[in-house]
Amino acid sequence: MSQKLSDSRLDLLDTLESESIHIIREVVAEFEKPVLLFSGGKDSVVVLHLATKAFWPGKVPFPVLHVDTGHNFPEVIEFRDRTVERLGLRLEVASVQDYIDRGVLQERPDGTRNPLQTLPLLEAITKGKYDAVFGGARRDEDKARAKERILSLRDEFGQWDPRNQRPELWNLYNGRHLPGQHVRAFPISNWTELDIWRYIEREGIELPPLYYAHEREVYSRDGMWRAVGPVSMPTATEVVEKRLVRYRTVGDMSCTGAVESPARSISDVVLEVAASTLTERGATRADDRISEAAMEDRKKEGYF
Amino acid sequence: MSTLNSATLNQTRTLLRFATAGSVDDGKSTLVGRLLHDSKSVLVDQLEAVARTSAERGFGGDAGGLDLALLTDGLRAEREQGITIDVAYRYFSTAQRSFILADCPGHVQYTRNMVTGAATADAVVVLIDARKGVLEQTRRHLSVVNLLRVPNVIVAVNKIDLVGFDQKVYEDIVADLHKLTSGMHMSDVHVIPVSALEGDNVVERSTNTDWYTGPTLIELLEELPAIDEIENEKEEFRFPVQLVIRPQGGLAAGLDDAVYRDYRGYAGQISSGVVAVGDKVEILPGHFKTSVVGIDVAGKSVDTAFAPQSVSLRLADEFDVARGALIGAAGTLPEPVNLFEAEVFWLDPRPVEVGARVLVKTGTSTCQAVISQIIGKRNLDTLAIDPADKIEVNDIGHVMIKLAVPQPLEDYRDYRRAGAFLIIQPQDGATLAAGIHTNLQLVNYTI
Numbered sequence: 001m002s003q004k005l006s007d008s009r010l011d012l013l014d015t016l017e018s019e020s021i022h023i024i025r026e027v028v029a030e031f032e033k034p035v036l037l038f039s040g041g042k043d044s045v046v047v048l049h050l051a052t053k054a055f056w057p058g059k060v061p062f063p064v065l066h067v068d069t070g071h072n073f074p075e076v077i078e079f080r081d082r083t084v085e086r087l088g089l090r091l092e093v094a095s096v097q098d099y100i101d102r103g104v105l106q107e108r109p110d111g112t113r114n115p116l117q118t119l120p121l122l123e124a125i126t127k128g129k130y131d132a133v134f135g136g137a138r139r140d141e142d143k144a145r146a147k148e149r150i151l152s153l154r155d156e157f158g159q160w161d162p163r164n165q166r167p168e169l170w171n172l173y174n175g176r177h178l179p180g181q182h183v184r185a186f187p188i189s190n191w192t193e194l195d196i197w198r199y200i201e202r203e204g205i206e207l208p209p210l211y212y213a214h215e216r217e218v219y220s221r222d223g224m225w226r227a228v229g230p231v232s233m234p235t236a237t238e239v240v241e242k243r244l245v246r247y248r249t250v251g252d253m254s255c256t257g258a259v260e261s262p263a264r265s266i267s268d269v270v271l272e273v274a275a276s277t278l279t280e281r282g283a284t285r286a287d288d289r290i291s292e293a294a295m296e297d298r299k300k301e302g303y304f
Numbered sequence: 305m306s307t308l309n310s311a312t313l314n315q316t317r318t319l320l321r322f323a324t325a326g327s328v329d330d331g332k333s334t335l336v337g338r339l340l341h342d343s344k345s346v347l348v349d350q351l352e353a354v355a356r357t358s359a360e361r362g363f364g365g366d367a368g369g370l371d372l373a374l375l376t377d378g379l380r381a382e383r384e385q386g387i388t389i390d391v392a393y394r395y396f397s398t399a400q401r402s403f404i405l406a407d408c409p410g411h412v413q414y415t416r417n418m419v420t421g422a423a424t425a426d427a428v429v430v431l432i433d434a435r436k437g438v439l440e441q442t443r444r445h446l447s448v449v450n451l452l453r454v455p456n457v458i459v460a461v462n463k464i465d466l467v468g469f470d471q472k473v474y475e476d477i478v479a480d481l482h483k484l485t486s487g488m489h490m491s492d493v494h495v496i497p498v499s500a501l502e503g504d505n506v507v508e509r510s511t512n513t514d515w516y517t518g519p520t521l522i523e524l525l526e527e528l529p530a531i532d533e534i535e536n537e538k539e540e541f542r543f544p545v546q547l548v549i550r551p552q553g554g555l556a557a558g559l560d561d562a563v564y565r566d567y568r569g570y571a572g573q574i575s576s577g578v579v580a581v582g583d584k585v586e587i588l589p590g591h592f593k594t595s596v597v598g599i600d601v602a603g604k605s606v607d608t609a610f611a612p613q614s615v616s617l618r619l620a621d622e623f624d625v626a627r628g629a630l631i632g633a634a635g636t637l638p639e640p641v642n643l644f645e646a647e648v649f650w651l652d653p654r655p656v657e658v659g660a661r662v663l664v665k666t667g668t669s670t671c672q673a674v675i676s677q678i679i680g681k682r683n684l685d686t687l688a689i690d691p692a693d694k695i696e697v698n699d700i701g702h703v704m705i706k707l708a709v710p711q712p713l714e715d716y717r718d719y720r721r722a723g724a725f726l727i728i729q730p731q732d733g734a735t736l737a738a739g740i741h742t743n744l745q746l747v748n749y750t751i
Contacts, residue, residue: 058549167738174726189393
């Protein structure tokens with residue numbers, strides 16, 4: 001890196017990286033017990049990558065937490081475990097399946113488990129005495145998230161009150177909270193989907209393979225390609241076919257759709273995302289199609 | 305989208321953060337919608353959602369039946385009530401640049417929202433209705449922008465189509481603005497005649513305003529310097545220490561223990577200026593002097609770094625430097641003070657009176673404080689400081705603050721980040737006010 005003094009302009013990715021590292025360090029400095037929500041999805045992978053840079057040459061000074069719905073793609077779980085091991089981190093798993101087995105949570109009629117994550121998440125936060133929870137949410141994902149703060153105060157029920165948020169000024173983050181409250185911290189709030197992909201390309205960050213084009217048995221439902229799997233079986237009228245697809249977001253198999261794509265490499269994906277005419281959630285997430293305010297409603301209940 | 309997208313991959317693009325100020329009546333939402341729409345930043349599914357909701361509500365107005373305000377109003381209550389409650393952040397890009405737009409609602413709590421949007425803005429776009437000209441509200445918006453030292457100010461004279469694209473109307477407004485801003489000692493203000501509804505001079509150059517030879521709004525936003533580009537030239541190196549990185553035992557995977565065992569880096573984000581390896585620096589508290597022997601940016605060693613980079617500094621000597629310390633260019637740091645004069649933008653519904661105990665957060669340090677004197681509050685119409693005995697929500701108060709521990713605060717007009725602070729309620733942790741340290745020498749003002 002050779003920078004001349006006369007050329008003191010940071011490019012977009014360096015500016016975003018610098019802001020995110022500052023936020024991650026602020027949270028670690030000011031909170032007792034932070035934890036990172038890590039699903040193996042691209043956004044949480046980028047947050048973890050930023051955390052490794054923020055504390056280099058030390059290791060990431062907090063554990064990671066995964067709320068496992070039991071409907072995750074096996075490739076993603078494998079990737080999650082491998083990444084955590086490589087970085088020498090402690091992984092805590094809150095299992096939705098456990099809650100269902102114990103009868104605390106009931107399976108929904110539509111089979112989607114995404115909304116069921118909230119209770120295991122909140123209990124894991126309480127049990128772990130975590131006072132700050134990092135997440136990879138971005139403001140460009142959704143209109144409710146566009147109003148989210150970088151540090152977002154949550155009450156003991158994990159609720160988000162969009163009408164009563166702290167103003168965020170300069171680069172001064174106020175994370176003070178009462179016992180029982182906690183703070184959600186979103187270091188990549190200001191990144192767009194394209195920024196994320198360009199950063200993954202620049203940094204050579206590894207992702208679960210299903211983000212890249214691969215042949216998969218799929219069937220069409222609600223205008224999305226759904227993978228054939230134990231929790232996402234086609235009905236009798238749905239036709240299974242083999243297609244070249246990739247995933248733009250990685251959530252549950254039961255509600256995440258694939259897109260048809262020939263993009264096998266990171267540079268192909270960057271080009272494809274830049275040319276896309278649909279938002280990533282609109283294209284691939286059944287859970288966000290429930291209503292215009294689906295995300296807002298889940299967030300108010302304590303979801304990310 | 306194809307024209308945009310090849311350019312979207314431009315690797316050397318920079319970021320500009322800007323805020324919009326104005327009320328719904330000025331057509332602010334329409335302007336924001338127009339910027340997003342004409343820069344092809346609205347994707348098909350978002351547009352479909354807007355079209356659906358517009359049709360459900362029987363919206364027949366702007367942009368062929370699309371209520372573009374729906375693009376920024378994200379919350380259920382906002383859509384239901386047709387109002388904007390909170391600052392919304394929008395992201396879009398052109399061939400040259402990426403933008404973060406803080407869309408600040410104009411009516412309710414406008415000071416709170418303006419302050420939030422303007423505090424991090426490289427530029428602010430203030431809207432004026434061409435039919436109404438410079439109003440009290442314009443003066444208020446510009447005052448806040450001026451107090452917060454936003455370096456680039458754009459006034460969009462909107463609805464120019466409704467005055468027949470009349471050059472005289474535009475020029476009268478320019479003259480009025482000039483009178484107003486020269487009184488505030490404000491530097492360049494860019495004034496653009498636009499029609500957000502019709503799209504004139506927003507992204508597309510208008511054929512109706514031949515007499516206007518300046519840039520369109522988007523051209524200007526593409527060219528303006530970001531705040532750090534301007535200030536790194538003027539401001540000395542300042543670096544509040546966030547934390548100390550000493551990885552003994554907790555080394556990242558794959559690193560050689562023999563090399564990094566004794567690593568000691570001071571981590572933080574450069575708040576102003578430039579630093580180079582070999583530079584002499586000074587540390588507060590204590591005025592210790594040493595020099596920089598290494599600069600690490602995200603795991604890579606570099607020779608120089610500048611604001612707003614997040615770095616780790618390695619120093620020649622070991623001192624007891626912890627979070628809250630300030631490192632700066634040797635011989636340039638201010639003497640820490642325990643009593644200082646400040647302008648406070650009050651954001652909390654609870655008013656404040658003399659004697660209130662609060663916390664002051666500046667840089668990376670938080671300390672106990674007392675509001676020791678209320679000098680007055682700023683009258684945004686006359687810009688004078690009127691006497692007051694309490695400061696209420698949306699007021700801009702002028703106060704003296706006493707600190708339990710002296711802090712190296714600097715005048716906000718000289719050091720933007722080092723002169724800014726938060727006032728925090730010690731019990732519930734609420735952010736009560738945004739403050740800027742400013743020496744107006746009004747301490748003897750009689751109340």
